[in-house]
Amino acid sequence: MRRSARDTTMQITEDAPLDRLNTFGVPARTRWLARIEALGELPALFADPRLADLPVLVLGDGSNVLMTRDWPGLVLTIAADAVSSTRAADGSHRVRAEAGLGWHALVEWTLARGIIGLENLVAIPGRVGAAPIQNIGAYGVELDEFVESVEAWDRRGGGFVAIPREACGFAYRDSRFKSEADRDRFIVTALNLHIPPGRSLRLDYPGVREALDALGIETPTAADVARAIAAIRRRKLPDPREIGNAGSFFKNPVVPSAQADALRARHPALPSWPAGPGRTKLSAAWLIEASGMKGHRDGDAGVSDRHALVLVNHGRATGTELRRVAERVITTVRERFGIALEPEPRIV
Secondary structure: OOEEEOOEEEEEEEEEEHHOOOOOOOOOOOEEEEEEOOHHHHHHHHHHHHHOOOOOEEOOOOOEEEEEOOEEEEEEEOOOEEEEEOOOOOEEEEEEEOOEHHHHHHHHHHHOOOOOOOOOOOOOEHHHHHHHHOOEEOOOOHHOOOOOEEEEOOOOOEEEEEEEHHHOEEEOOOHHHOOOOOOEEEEEEEEEEEEEEOOOOOOOOOOOHHHHOOOOOOOHHHHHHHHHHHHHHHHHHHOOOOOOOEEOOOOOOOEEEEHHHHHHHOOOOOOOEOOOOEEEOOOOOHHHHHOOOOOEOOEEEEEEEEEEOEEOOOOOOHHHHHHHHHHHHHHHHHHHHHOOEEEEEEEE
């Protein structure tokens, strides 16, 4: 049913399908589905007695989730997508974007206004609200470099809060919003970014300079970098509109440097990067491909033959079938290299 009230455009539907709200396209349903157009509708939503004390799952584009069952509570999707910026006397920019805005749209919005910093994060699927939860990153840049605060609805306190960067618990593909204590507490409503002036373009991540060369660009602008990285992503990653997937399914493992050195001594081609004192990040894609799992298929669930990090739904795979493929990849890599891979999406 649709609520008809002069002061709300909120829609609440009972027993709703979720196959169009996850980019894997797997079948699932939810007891209640709510869509809000304005952030000010959240208090009324959570005052609804039908929804009291139910578990809540927030879905935007569903590009970082694997549904393996129906959801017994409320699925919430936020459509509020306002964005604005201010420029300080020192040339820095503060950007505020609401949770329902597409992340790629935000990057394009900043580039159109000459705001340099987010270009390496172009073409990442999903919405702004999911970005701090995952601490998204790509091509040598991570979101937490720019976060000033995260605005959220605090279900425990029953009000809106602004959480400063230092309280967000950001780490590699992680944040406090994914922790057991806070996973269901905060609903991200907006993101406040501080983008400093005079920031140099980051071009040293593998493949970026080669992509610029292929475009014939010797002295790139931020827009050129975005165009090059978007081309890389289109070439490497399957389009979820064509085949169901959630992008990179596994995190690059971070291990003690001594362990990484021992692995590289046996496998010199294994890519790696410094990850802080005494820690090294390894390429999960290389480990999966070297384990023979790239292109693996079990029915309609499989590993992409274009990129080893991506699980794909070839047609009618269920979430459970895709999870089994993920577990097989994890087991194979652990047996071959002694490295434990971790999934990147949330598995429901």
